Amino acid sequence: xxxxxxxxxxxxxxxxxxxxxxxxxxxxxxxxxxxxxxxxxxxxxxxxxxxxxxxxxxxxxxxxxxxxxxxxxxxxxxxxxxxxxxxxxxxxxxxxxxxxxxxxxxxxxxxxxxxxxxx
Amino acid sequence: xxxxxxxxxxxxxxxxxxxxxxxxxxxxxxxxxxxxxxxxxxxxxxxxxxxxxxxxxxxxxxxxxxxxxxxxxxxxxxxxxxxxxxxxxxxxxxxxxxxxxxxxxxxxxxxxxxxxxxxxxxxxxxxxxxxxxxxxxxxxxxxxxxxxxxxxxxxxxxxxxxxxxxxxxxxxxxxxxxxxxxxxxxxxxxxxxxxxxxxxxxxxxxxxxxxxxxxxxxxxxxxxxxxxxxxxxxxxxxxxxxxxxxxxxxxxxxxxxxxxxxxxxxxxxxxxxxxxxxxxxxxxxxxxxxxxxxxxxxxxxxxxxxxxxxxxxxxxxxxxxxxxxxxxxxxxxxxxxxxxxxxxxxxxxxxxxxxxxxxxxxxxxxxxxxxxxxxxxxxxxxxxxxxxxxxxxxxxxxxxxxxxxxxxxxxxxxxxxxxxxxxxxxxxxxxxxxxxxxxxxxxxxxxxxxxxxxxxxxxxxxxxxxxxxxxxxxxxxxxxxxxxxxxxxxxxxxxxxx
Numbered sequence: 001x002x003x004x005x006x007x008x009x010x011x012x013x014x015x016x017x018x019x020x021x022x023x024x025x026x027x028x029x030x031x032x033x034x035x036x037x038x039x040x041x042x043x044x045x046x047x048x049x050x051x052x053x054x055x056x057x058x059x060x061x062x063x064x065x066x067x068x069x070x071x072x073x074x075x076x077x078x079x080x081x082x083x084x085x086x087x088x089x090x091x092x093x094x095x096x097x098x099x100x101x102x103x104x105x106x107x108x109x110x111x112x113x114x115x116x117x118x119x
Numbered sequence: 120x121x122x123x124x125x126x127x128x129x130x131x132x133x134x135x136x137x138x139x140x141x142x143x144x145x146x147x148x149x150x151x152x153x154x155x156x157x158x159x160x161x162x163x164x165x166x167x168x169x170x171x172x173x174x175x176x177x178x179x180x181x182x183x184x185x186x187x188x189x190x191x192x193x194x195x196x197x198x199x200x201x202x203x204x205x206x207x208x209x210x211x212x213x214x215x216x217x218x219x220x221x222x223x224x225x226x227x228x229x230x231x232x233x234x235x236x237x238x239x240x241x242x243x244x245x246x247x248x249x250x251x252x253x254x255x256x257x258x259x260x261x262x263x264x265x266x267x268x269x270x271x272x273x274x275x276x277x278x279x280x281x282x283x284x285x286x287x288x289x290x291x292x293x294x295x296x297x298x299x300x301x302x303x304x305x306x307x308x309x310x311x312x313x314x315x316x317x318x319x320x321x322x323x324x325x326x327x328x329x330x331x332x333x334x335x336x337x338x339x340x341x342x343x344x345x346x347x348x349x350x351x352x353x354x355x356x357x358x359x360x361x362x363x364x365x366x367x368x369x370x371x372x373x374x375x376x377x378x379x380x381x382x383x384x385x386x387x388x389x390x391x392x393x394x395x396x397x398x399x400x401x402x403x404x405x406x407x408x409x410x411x412x413x414x415x416x417x418x419x420x421x422x423x424x425x426x427x428x429x430x431x432x433x434x435x436x437x438x439x440x441x442x443x444x445x446x447x448x449x450x451x452x453x454x455x456x457x458x459x460x461x462x463x464x465x466x467x468x469x470x471x472x473x474x475x476x477x478x479x480x481x482x483x484x485x486x487x488x489x490x491x492x493x494x495x496x497x498x499x500x501x502x503x504x505x506x507x508x509x510x511x512x513x514x515x516x517x518x519x520x521x522x523x524x525x526x527x528x529x530x531x532x533x534x535x536x537x538x539x540x541x542x543x544x545x546x547x548x549x550x551x552x553x554x555x556x557x558x559x560x561x562x563x564x565x566x567x568x569x570x571x572x573x574x575x576x577x578x579x580x581x582x583x584x585x586x587x588x589x590x591x592x593x594x595x596x597x598x599x600x601x602x603x604x605x606x607x608x609x610x611x612x613x614x615x616x617x
Binding site: 011013014017020021024034055057058082102104105108 | 404405406408409411412413414415416417419420423424432435438439519520522551552553598
């Protein structure tokens with residue numbers, strides 16, 4: 001079964017790059033640029049892994065995480081932050097995120113974590 | 120859903136909490152008041168120590184003088200009155216009184232009366248420190264005097280004599296320079312140049328009830344006067360010493376307290392500066408790291424892509440670099456903008472110009488612009504470049520909240536505050552998704568494909584910029600119902616006065 005990953009990030013070029021890289025690794029990747037669009041896709045397609053940015057237009061990543069957990073309890077979430085605060089990472093983990101990465105990060109590092117969560 | 124007022128949000132920085140999460144943030148209370156910026160500590164505005172030094176000297180000095188004067192007068196009056204009472208007791212001795220009664224009542228033979236007054240007057244003149252003496256009948260006629268010229272005279276209007284006839288022992292000190300020459304009896308006595316005590320002592324009948332006459336005595340009790348003077352000097356010295364001690368102690372206390380207050384104010388200002396630096400640092404970090412993430416990921420992918428894809432990623436990298444440069448330039452411009460001179464600006468014209476400059480973005484997002492501008496052309500006293508920068512940033516963020524259309528409402532309102540002058544309110548509202556309690560309110564720079572251009576450092580810097588201009592910023596947002604940002608700025612009185 002092809003792993004299904006959803007990337008929710010309003011940085012369109014970055015989200016596209018993540019998509020390309022993960023697809024090279026044999027994954028099926030969808031992109032959403034807003035929290036609402038991402039939740040819509042989570043509800044419809046139930047991805048296995050969600051790569052979620054913190055700063056999104058409208059709702060932020062923490063709120064989106066809570067709603068993803070409600071919509072798809074089995075989905076594993078990897079949070080991305082731009083400011084690298086330990087407190088923010090702690091809050092993501094407390095909210096149920098499986099992992100947290102601070103931008104900029106190596107795409108390979110992201111793929112490793114995704115593959116780890118898929119196992 | 121709750122309405123949240125977002126204090127100072129920067130993408131990635133900490134935010135104030137909504138009212139229903141006050142216990143989480145520890146801020147508590149109503150956060151609808153909006154942002155007032157960092158309170159500035161002005162060390163020179165109120166100098167507690169100097170003000171206390173001036174006011175307390177005046178008050179302590181005035182109170183001290185008043186108290187000393189009252190006490191001195193009381194001391195002199197009481198000591199004199201006691202001396203008069205002692206003298207009255209002496210005269211009331213039966214051995215002396217018995218000689219006077221029939222004399223005052225005139226119920227004896229003349230020879231007998233002459234003998235009686237001689238005995239009585241001898242007893243009087245035998246008193247120490249005596250200068251002069253008059254013996255008055257009940258009607259006020261001088262029956263006997265140490266100055267023969269005064270005998271049988273009746274002087275009109277002597278209030279002291281009248282009080283003594285009423286039964287009161289009257290005593291007071293006469294100063295040479297203040298000698299009351301309205302009293303006719305004073306003219307008989309050569310009293311100039313001397314301080315003396317004047318007593319009016321009522322003489323009562325044998326039963327001790329009815330006043331039958333008055334003895335007036337002029338005494339020069341030097342020892343008494345010396346005691347009074349010494350007592351008064353002691354009062355003034357104690358007042359002076361006590362006043363100085365009180366002033367010294369209070370001044371030390373106030374000065375110590377003032378130092379503590381100033382130190383605490385400096386600490387608060389320092390803490391707030393650090394907090395502001397932290398907020399800006401977080402904003403800078405976030406707004407740099409996102410483009411860096413794009414640059415890095417594009418560079419990582421370039422090696423495995425086709426030529427066309429590699430060229431596209433190269434352009435992406437260049438675009439991100441330009442984005443970073445634009446953001447940093449905007450940040451520097453914003454930092455510089457606050458140093459401009461305040462001028463009288465037509466707020467309506469500035470708003471129209473700012474929104475008109477973004478008509479392409481407005482059109483692209485299919486946003487309708489609604490104007491609700493005060494017709495009286497509200498003028499604000501601010502730096503035009505700074506205000507334009509802030510308005511642009513807010514408008515950009517508002518448009519970012521409406522990616523698929525909506526309404527942008529721009530309004531101005533003048534508020535006349537009487538003697539406080541006038542204020543102008545500028546509000547920019549959108550019908551976007553609104554902000555949750557944890558959301559950020561930001562105006563980041565845009566890569567060509569997604570976000571609009573903007574300032575990117577958010578409300579904390581805008582709030583401080585506006586505070587420097589004498590204004591404030593408030594944000595009200597309801598999730599699902601849009602966001603409204605209100606700028607309050609000092610008005611130019613001659614236009615906005617009712």
